[in-house]
Each structure stands twice: as structure tokens, then as C-alpha cells.
Amino acid sequence: MKPNRLLTLCIALMGFIVMQGQSTSWIRINQLGYLPQSIKVAVFISQEKNNITYFEVKDVKSNISVFKGEGIAANAKRWSMQKALRLNFSQLNTDGEYYIECDGVKSPVFKINTNVYDGAADFLLNYMRQQRCGYNPYLDAECHQHDGFIVDHPTRTGEAIDVRGGWHDASDYLQYLPTSANATFQMLFAWQKTPDKTIFKDKYNALGKEGQNGIPDILDEIRWGLEWMIKMNPDSAIMFNQIADDRDHASMRLPSKDHVDYGWGEGTGRPVYFITGNPQGLGQYKNRTTGVSSSAGKFASAFALGADIFKDIDPTFASALKNKAQPAYSFAEIVIGNTQTACLKSPYFYEEDNYVDDIELAAAVKYNLTNDESWLKKADYWGQLEEITPWMELGRARHYQFYPFVNLGHYYLSQSNDKNIKDKYSKYMGNGLNCLLKRANENDDPFLFGIPFIWCSNNLVAAAVTHARLYNETSGDDTYLEMEAALRDWLFGCNPWGTAMICGFPEGGDYPSKPHSFVSELLHDIPYGGLVDGPIYKSIYENLRGIHLRYEDSYAPFQFGPAVYHDDPGDYSSNEPTMDGTASLSFYLSTMEKIGKDQKKNNVKDSQGATVQIGTDRKVIHLIFSADSAFEGAPSILKTLDKNKIKASFFFTGNYLRMKEHEQIIKKIINSGHYVGGHSDKHLLYAPWDDRQNSLVTKDSLINDLNQNLKELSKFSIDIDKSVYFLPPYEWYNKENVRWIESQGQTVINFTPCIKTAADYTTPDMKNYRSSEELIDQLFVFEKENGLNGSIVLIHPGTHPTRTDKLYLRLDEIILKLKKKGYSFERL
Template sequence: MRTRLLFISILFSAFNSLNAGDGWIRINQLGYLPDAIKVAVLISEEDIRIEQFQLRNAITDTVVYREKTKEYDASVWGMKSAYRLDFSKFESAGGYYIQINDIKSPCFRIANDVYDGTADFILNYMRQQRCGYNPYLKDSCHLHDGIIVDHPTKTGRKIDVTGGWHDASDYLQYLATSANATYQMLFAWLNNPQVYGDKYDSRGHKGKNGIPDILDEAKWGLEWLDKMNPAYGQMYNQIADDRDHVGFRLPNKDSASYGLGRHRPVYYITGKPQGLSKHKNRTTGVSSSAAKFASAFALGANLLKEYDPVFARKIAKKAAEAYEFALSDLGVCQTACNLSPYFYEEENYVDDLELAACELHRLTNKEYYFEQALKWGAVEPVTPWMSSGRARHYQFYPFVNLGHYYLSGKRDIYTDYLKDGLQFIYERCDKDPFLNGIPFIWCSNNLVVAALTQARCYYNTTKDSTYLEMEAALRDWLFGCNPWGTSMICGLPAGGDYPQLPHSSITYLLNETTHGGLIDGPVDRSIYSNLRGIRLLKKDEYAPFQNGKAVYHDDMGDYSTNEPTMDGTASLSFYLSSMEKEGNRN
């Protein structure tokens, strides 16, 4: 016990210091599973030649492993030298650090339990994002949602849609991101139920209630979706708009005004371009939103029938109705803006129809839905951002097509589709020392999570190891093996280098980080420089690392790289629970 405590002390203190010498060694701060691919990355502003690195015991400083380095293109990150340091062959559990001359990495662990508790940890952020009753604040907000807008006959009427989650650090609520977040949490439970605990009740307070916390949170989302779809053919796509953006304030003290008294606008799904002011979106139909309702309802009905059979039957019926409605007006349904031209620019819907049909087939076993899934799945073999390496804001959403995973167990061609998407990313990362072939658009971390999810699904189906090193690199990227050496998840790992100053009212007003929240992540320099309203509030501690293809700031003033998002966080559920299950298996 004394040895372990000593190591933990060394580990945490090491996270808070920059490397000495001519460069920096970046690691996965959370640690490494013993039999997984294990790689660190050295970057340097100097032109240095390195042939070999040492792995040392963190307690005794003894060299336990030596290996040759692999040189990569440092210029993509504004550096002169970059090396990948692969110690995958070393599998002994313990605490270690890497040394090259006088350059040392932070200490890290190799152990089967390094991911334990991480899947439950990110639910802290989901509970913090709740609208209606908020367990983090122990207070309620937005109890008067809302007033219907853009409806042919019901505009101006009240509707009860209180609930759900705030989308990010603003208090808007979107059907697209909320339905996807709900589905992602259900998907994680479907695949990895054994890793989830029961430490919170349905209101988000500490205390068991006989239901796994991940299902409590997913049900919170489903209950809101149920309100947003009160009857067949009646669906609402969002609450509030960018008039919300009036500065930092807590949700229970929300002062944003929409000219509706204490109410917020609730946008009806029309299938036509929307926007109450000069800025309009490019909506063409209802399919993308209606199908997201259907997939979340169908999987929710499947998984909740043991816990709440009455509610499960209700949403099972709504799932079938939502799918039928999705087919009635084919096209995409985008979010609405008001003051600025920014909105979620979703342009694909066939992936939503495919996933909805898959989940209805899983729920009902009806051949009709299986044939529908095959029909829509063939239209878009690869999620477009994966093949093109570019996208506008939320242009191809969800960022991963989990319908392909369902069908891959039934038709080999869908396994090929999963592989093709990964291959496109792989071909873009071969010269990057961090093996990151993700386009650095706004919310790039969501794309990292999507690629990780697809890589894990593909491996689960095939056991093909082709993309395991890229998967490991993207996993490590989220926990500190990136140019800035920071985790992208607030509060994880404890004592590590993670976002301390996310763009959040919680941080600004309560001096706390948003525990469990996945931040937007680095963006291309040109995107960063062209976004409105960004102003750094402090000296940039990461200035030496901002000369590459993307920038990142741990600064409350940077909403483009350092704002946690609800849907990105929920989408991590499957991958983190998969890693925890993998460690427990050993």
C-alpha cells in the first residue's frame, strides 16, 4: 500500500510539470491496458536525432525495457522532430515513465483497471446538463417550456416540453443531438451492461434505485423525446435559439429573452427552411429528425421493458409511427438560428433511416424493417466526412453509422463498409506522429469518438487488427497523447492535465470544471480565426504547440475548442465501457 501511494504521489506531481530538455513526451495519462498497443510520442522544436528510448520503473528508476524509435513528420504540428515510441511488447503491470536523454515523460500506469469507472464518470456531465430539475444545482430551470412557433395552426400555444439536456454551455435543446445522445447511451448498455453501476436514482441524486445509472440517464432523454413527439405526425425539433447567447449565467438564473415572457420558443418540424429572422436553415424534409426519434424509441423500448414495461410499450408504438412519418417527407431537418448564421447543417438522412429500420427490426423481428435497413444502408456505404476528410458544422450527423454495425452481423458487405470508412481515415494519418486522420472541424473530438466507435465495432465483428494502432492512437489522443499533452475530458484522469477552464457558466461562476464533459477539441487554424466572438481571457499556456494544423486553448473565452458538449460526451459511453470490459476480461 505504501508503494502504491508513493507512486500515485509521483504520478500526480509529474502531470503538473513540463518536460525538461529538448522536447516533450506525450502519453495516455489514464494509462494502458497490458495487452493493448502502447505508444507515446516525442515532439521537439529542435532538430534532434534519437535512435532508442527507455521505459523505466517509476519507483526504482530501473530500466525495464528498451526499444527503437520511429520517426514521423513533425512539421504537421509545427515541430522539427517527432517520434513514435512503441512499447507494446512490454506487458507487465506497474507504474512507469519514458526517458530519452534528459527528456522524461509524466508517469503512467499499465494495468487492467485503468479504464474502470470511466464510463460511469462521464455521466456526471450528463446529470449536470439536465433541464427541468437539475441535480447538480439541486434546483429547477426552464419550467415554462414552451411556446410553439412555426406551426400552421398552433403557433403561440403552450406546450409542456420541460426536461432533457442543455446542448452544451448554452441552454438550447436540439432533437438531433438529444436523440443521438440517448441512443448512444442505450447502445453502450446494450453492448456492455456489465460495467455500469447503480449509484444514483432517477432524479440524479446519490442513492441506488435498482436501475443502472446509464439507463436512468437514457430514460431521462426518452421522456423528453416523448414530450417532443406528442402524437403521430407532430414533432418538435428544438427549444430556444441563439438569442440564448447572452453571456455566462446558471440555467436556474436564465435571463435570455425571446419576447415570450418566461417561455422559450419550441420549433415545430415543418420540413421546410426555418428561421424566425433573416437567417434561415436549409431544411428539405422531416426524415433525419423523425428517424432519430424512431431509433431512440425502438432501442429504448427494447431495453426498458424490464424496468418500465408501460413506458416501453408506449415508445415502441411511437417508434413505428415515427419511422412511418420519416418516410412521408424525405429530406433533412436542420436546427434553426436567429441572430447569427450558425446552425447544425445536417445534410444526410439515409443513415438515420437505416438505423431506425435496424432498431425496429431488432425490436419486432419484422422482415419489412430488415429490407428497409438494407435499402437505406446501401445508399451511403461510408459516412461522407470519413471519405472526404472535410465537413461543415454537423453536416453528416450522427458522425458514425451504427446501422452498418447491426447489419454487418448479417451481411458481409456492411463489414466492408465499416472497413472502407476506417481505411479513408487511415490513409490520411500515415505521416502524422499522432496517427490522427480526423478533419479538424468544429467539434473534432466528436469525430475522434466516432472513428473510435467504428474501429471498435469493426474489430468486434472481424477481429482484424489492421486498424488497432490507429484506434489506440485516437484513444490516447483523448487522454493526452496530443501536441498539447492534455486530456480532452474534464476531470479525467484525476490529478492529470485536463481542461481546467472550459467555456462554461459552471466554471465561470462556480469555479469548477465540468466533470466528465468531452470538450469540442482542436480546430483548424482557419476555422478558429474566422469564428465570431472568440476572445482569449488569459495568456496561452499552450503557445509553443499552436503552430501546427490545429489549435486548442484551455480558456473560457474559446467556445470553438474548449466547450464541452452533451452529445459528444454521451457518444463516449460505448467506447469507454468497451475498454473497461476489455480490462475486466483480463
């Protein structure tokens, strides 16, 4: 460190301590809050050393201690502190507002609630709209209407081309295909995984102005990106990689008043760089491009997934995207290599070196959508060439050297029907996370942080939490859940600086309010929703050109670790929002909101991911009945339900629905207001009884069977969009089956484990035969010991003739006894 910089920081540190009332210890928390059922770890850091490790969590209103624990010591010196503790209070899962006390220090107030992530994913879109080029809804003004002029083309250099649209990359007005395509794909992926209009709302129109248009805002934003990408790929082998270059870095200005002269007159058009597959640069500095694959692969994956997402929304637009996806992929395989962005007057550019991940993703998306084995073969060929995204394994990278920062192709392949492929790519994903955890543990980092502090480190954090969430989902392995929580919490304030990393979020928190942005500099506003670059190695920071802090450093005491962070417009290295980093959080935050909604319902899932209790906070029971062929008990069941004024839920196979003799009873069930849902079409056995984790059906065959079942239900005028619960045939399935079903918008349910009423199918000749008396006795023993709040109780309405002891004939007795215990009954 240079002596003058050290002196400056020491003076700032002294001033900060005085300003803070001699504060020398701090507790860092996730300012957004915590879901009740989640890992919760705060971090205590101090400039003083003692042996106190005890901490308490207290209720804000009463100041009563609700949790007591012992902190776990970590390497305080990593952040130039004398003491550091990890304060784990995961066992506290009661809704409320709390603060932590440790060694005489209080944390900021935080919430534990199921709704802490509500609106978070949609909030990011504020920044995406603010970054729009062509028409900017934030300014309500047009910009860059003369884009642009082709450069570096063998025959068309200087030719005008219409490439208006897309997003500005960050707080400058450059536009890059790699970041824009990745941002588009990340939002597509978020919607593919969570196509939920209660999470992704419709508050803005296609132009990004307030007012509904019937389309979720994330789809409007995705389309804005895709339409620009079509312009940047006007023909099969004609692709453009960027608009403008570093001549853009002229001054802080409004995009609508961008008068930079690129050689065609002030503000009259910008260069549009043709993808040549060779090193590029119109001036002194050249990039190290070797081919077209990285950019062409990004075009191909976004076009393919976009075509699928928009096929029912706008078939014409979807067809245009589909027609471009295959040629883009073919071009990626013709001129193998990476395409980097171009610079002119400085040596800074996006140094993307890898490309196999982009080709893998494009092929994996096609495989995921079509189940075509030829695409699986292609994806696997490219995927195994880069088992771990290099920055994860190496712990280092040059600027955007390994991009995208998360390899979603590995995730798609982990969903393969081929068990060997599925296991291989799940293992690759786990190995990548293990590299991060190993680094965090080697440093004994108090924040469990193993990510390198290269430029845009927050983008790497967003990639890592996405990777961790998907790995847990696909493997069920909980090894990395605490690290995932630590990285998530880092973005919301559980970091040395105690600040969130998203501009203006969470409301009332400590967040970037003076970022490097025209919005804050010229309009004195906040670029709401923008994820800033994040902490950067001091060694990088000190050697960057043009950084001059403009304000007193409010985070001065925390700048003595391996990285620095400043909420200051003069620090473009750590405090500049980026469009692609922001979009990359779409999946994760929407997933967290979805998890919160599940927890809000007080639902419980089994080990395979099926919902087995709904509403555990209430004395409510859900009676369900399933039928494939036999349903002789229908009259008795319906009479009993009607007598007790109870609505229940019925699940039918296509086999049953097609039987003409059952038509009237099905209509009676529907007209009586009972829930009716699917139970498969052909009553397939999804998994072996003795080897549950190996599927007996392919994803394609299961989904086809499911859709046929829903088609049969629709013939009875059942609204399939509202028939969202599905009971698997034989009530037997595995994690993979559940994922496939729920990818179709269905929620898999099953009876509550340990309730044995579903054994009413057994017959006297079976070893596992259970009489109705035994089943009823077991039900009430279970109720006495565990309660039945939110339980799902299955009774078969039809059984083999040799079982004369029909449990459904004793339904009235069961209901009356449970009512006396205070239970009510609800349909799903």
C-alpha cells in the same frame, strides 16, 4: 495568420519556454494508462533536430529499464517541430507504474494495469446530470419551467406546450432533438452492448441526486432523455426539433436564472420549433431543411431500442415507446429529407445534410430486435445509399453536416444472418476506417491522426474509436487497431498539447479545467465528465466571432500546426463541453472497462472469441464435463471428485435435462456444489466442420435454442442469472455464434486448445481414434512444455458403447498426478 496574432503567439511561446525551464522536447502518453494486452505507443516531439531514436521505459520505483526500443520517425513539421518519433512499447504488458526516457526527456508517469478504465464510462454521467433541464441536480434547482411556446406551426403557433426536461446542449441552454436523441441512443447502445451493473453502477436516483434507486445510473439518464423525447413527439406527425434559438447567447448565467426574453416576457417561456420539413428561421438567417427524415429517424431508433431495454424494467413505459417507434419511422419515409436546427440572429446552426443513415439505423434496430426480413430490406435500401459516413471519406464537413458522426446502422447490419448483407456492411465499415488511416499516413502524422479538425473534432474521434472497435469485433480484422489506439490515446493526452480532453479526468492529469461553461465561470468548479469540442483548424478559429482568450496560453508552443486548442473559457470553439459528444463515449469506455476486466481475470480467448483459459496467473485447472444423452460415467466421476474434494463444472443440453432417468443424478450434482450450465437445447451443430465461418443456424434459432436450454436448467432451481458460462454443442462454433450467445449475457467457454482429452469420444473404428493412454500422455507432455495454468480440461462423462477404454475411469489417476505437480482444481 494576422501579424498581430503571430506576434502574440511568438511572445507567448518565448514566455512558455522560460516558464518550463527551457523545455523544447516532450513525450506524450495516454495519461489514463494502458491495458496490459493492448497496443501502446507514445509520441516524442521536439523543437530540436538530431538522430537519436533510442528510448527506454523505466519502472518508477526502481528506475530500472524494463523495455528498450527504437522510435519510428514521423513528420515533425506537421506540428511545426523538428523531430517526431512514435515510441512503440506494446510488448511491455506487466502491471506497474512507468515513465519513458528519450533523448534526455522524461514522460509523465503512467500505469499499465487492467483497471485503468474502471469507472470511466460512469464518470461521463456526471456531465450528463449537470446538463439536465427542468430540474438540475447539480444546482438542486429548477429551470425553464415555462417551456414553451410553439413556433412555425401552420395553426398552433403561440400555443403553450409542456416540453420541460432533457438536457442543455452545451454551455448554452438551447435544446436540440438531433443531439439529444443521438446522446440517448448512444447510451442505449452502450447498455445494450454491456448490460453490466459492475460497470454501470447505481449511485444516483432518477432525479440525478446521490442515493441508489435500484437502477443503473445510465438507465436513469437514458430515461430522462426518452421522457423528453416523448414530449417532443406528442403525436405521430407532430414533432419538434429544438427549444430556444441563438437569442440564448446573451451572457454566461445559471440555467436557473435564465431571464432571456423570447417575446413572452423575461424567463417566461422559450420557442419550441415545429418540424415543418421546410427551411426555417424566424429572423434574417434561414437553415436549409429539406424534409423530416433525419429527426424522425432519430426518434424512431431511440424509441425502438428504448422499448426493448425497458421492457422488463418498466413494461408500461416500454409500451409507450414501442407505440411511438413505428409512426416515427413511417413519418421519416413520408417527407424525405434533412432537418436542420434554426437560428435567428447569427448564421451558426447545425447543418445536418444527410438523413439516410438515420432511416437506416431505425430500420436496422428493428431488424436487430425482431429478425424480421422486411426490416432488413428497408435498412439495406437506405444503408447502401451512404456506404461511408461522408466526413470520413471527404476529410471535411461543415458544422454537424454529417450527423451522427458514426453510423451504427452499418454495425447492426454487419450482424445480419444474411452472409451477403453481413459481409457488405462489414466492408463498408472497413472502408470508412481506411479513409482515416490513409489520410494519417499521407500526412505521416506522428499521432496517426487522420480526422479533420472541424468544429467538435473530439466528437469525430469518439465516433471513430467506436467505429473501429465495432469493426474489429465484427470482422476480426486487426488492420486498424493501432489507429484505434492512437485516437483513444489522443483523448487522454497523446496529442501535441499533452492534455486529456475530458474535464476533470483522469484525476491528477492535465485536463480541461477552465472550459467555456457556467460551472467554471460562475461557480469556479469543473464540469466533470464533459468531453470538450477539441482542436479546431486555425482557419476556422481565426474567423469565428466573439473569441477572446482570457488567460496566458499555456499551450502556446503547440499552436503552430494545422489546429489550435486552448484551455480557456474565452475559446468556445475548442474548449466547450458538449452533451452529445460526452454521451458518445459511453459505449467505448464501457467496452474498454469490460476488456480490462477480462484481462484482469487473466483469461485467454481463442480465435473465435470463446474463453479457453481462466486465471493463467495461477496453477489452477477447471475440469468440465458435457452431456447430451449419454452419461453413464456419472457415478464414477462424482465419486472421484468427492474423494479428491474437488468441485467441477457440468454442461447439459435440454435433451439431457428432460430425461426423467437423469433427474436424480442432476440434483446430486447441483447439491454437491458443482457448477451446472447450458450446452444448447437440441445439441445443434452451429457451423460446418469444413467451413467454420459460415453459420448453419440463424441468430434467431440459436438464441431460441439457448433460451430453451436455460429454461430447462431453471426447472432444477438453477439461478440463470448466475449460470453465465455456456459450452457450445460439439465444442464447435464461429465468431458470429459467440457474439450471438454473449449478447444474451452468457460467456462462451471451451476446452483449452491443444489439450486432446476431449477426443475421448472417439471409437476404435475411427481414423482419429485416441486411446486413454495416448490422451493422458499428451496432456502431461503439454503440461511440461506449456504449463496448465488456468486450463479448461474437458472429459466426456458418456461415450459410445464400442469405446470400452473410458477416460473418465482414469480421472482419479489424472487428478493425483496433477496435484503432485502443484495444481489445484476449481469449478467455474
